[in-house]
Amino acid sequence: MKPRIALATAGRNLQQLKADPRTVALIVAVPSLLLTLLYFVYDGGVRFTPIAVSMLGILPMLVMFLITSVAMLRERTTGTLERLLTTPLHRADLLAGYGAAFALAALVQSAVLVAISVWFLGVDTRGSILWVLLVAVFAAAVGVATGLLASAFARTEFQAVQFMPLFIGPQVFLCGLLAPREQMPDVLRWVSDCLPMTYAVDALKAVAAQPNPATDVLRDVGVLAAFAVGALVLAALSMPRRTR
Template identity: 75%
Template sequence: MSPRIYLATTGRILAQLRADHRTVALIVAVPALLLTLLYFVFNDEQRFSPIALIMLGILPMLVMFLVTSVAMLRERTSGTLERLLTTPLHRADLVVGYATAFAVAALVQGLVLVSVAHWGLGVETAGPLPWVLLVAVVGSVVGVATGLLASAFARTEFQAVQFMPLFIGPQIFLCGLLAPRESMPELLQRVSDVLPMTYAVKGLQAVGSQGDPTGDVLRNVAILALFAVGALALAALSMPRQTR
């Protein structure tokens, strides 16, 4: 990797994001709107708050997976990636540049989402609110990394979208949102142990129930970061120059 090329790549992707208002709205506004809709669906703050806290780890990961998988595939289908790779740009520069640019977007997304949840919808936590933001942002970065990895195996934008149920669906079922993981069969518990969304949920549940969740949060955030690094490394290795 070249620091100069990496920074130039990050700047280019950020500029593209700023110019794409629909994508910015999808990243920043849609998760908050969905959480607000869920508030009115439950119409009960006591039932809503625990679910809403978990959704702060799920919605960002889901949205960022979708956006980045389609965005990277568009680079390939348009021929942009093939042209870029004729320059000194390395695949790692591109993948890490994408991850950094979308991490900035994830920070904005997390700030909006956590603000709406806490001050707009009354979601309370036993632990400090910045821990919620940290888990939400790192979870978003995992969504970015897995989206980039999924895009390497898709030929069209429609195929990239089709990967979302495969990558995200099982995680939603097994992360502890619909049922406690402890009540699941042992096999499903073992599967959930290797899915990143599980650790986003565990980190947020720790913030929700503990006054000082520092140890639990940092442990789960570290595991999420390892997932992100691994997915980015695989994405850099498997990314084709173009889609035929």
């Protein structure tokens, strides 16, 4: 991989994002709107905060998965990817550039989401809000990486969207949002241990409950980083040049 080429690819992707205000709105505004809707569902009551804290890891992962999987499919179906790969650009450079560009978008998304949740929706955590932001960014990075991986197995943008229930649905059910993981059957708990969203939710719960959650958060963030890197490596190995 050549850093200069990867950075140039990231710059091109950021320019494309800048020229697409609807996608920018989807990345930045939609998670905050969904969390605000959840606030009114619970009428701002005591039940809102625990769920909202978990959603700060779930929503970035979900939205970034959708955006990146569709964006990469568009590169393939329009023939852009095939043309790019006739240049010195390697697949690893391409995916690193995409990862860097959308990771920056994920940082903005997470900052806006965390700011709104804390300063407007009253979400309170015992740990520093910076830990929440760190987890949200890494959760979004996993969404970017798995979105790129999913796009390698889809032929159309519609198929890329169809992968979302397969990649994201089980994680939402098993991450501990709907029911405590310790109350799940052993098989489901073992499966949840293999899913990245579990670690995002566990880290955020630690931030909510502990004044100094550094040990738990850094461990879970490390696992999220490993998932992201692993997904990017698999995407680089499996990414076809074009979609027929």
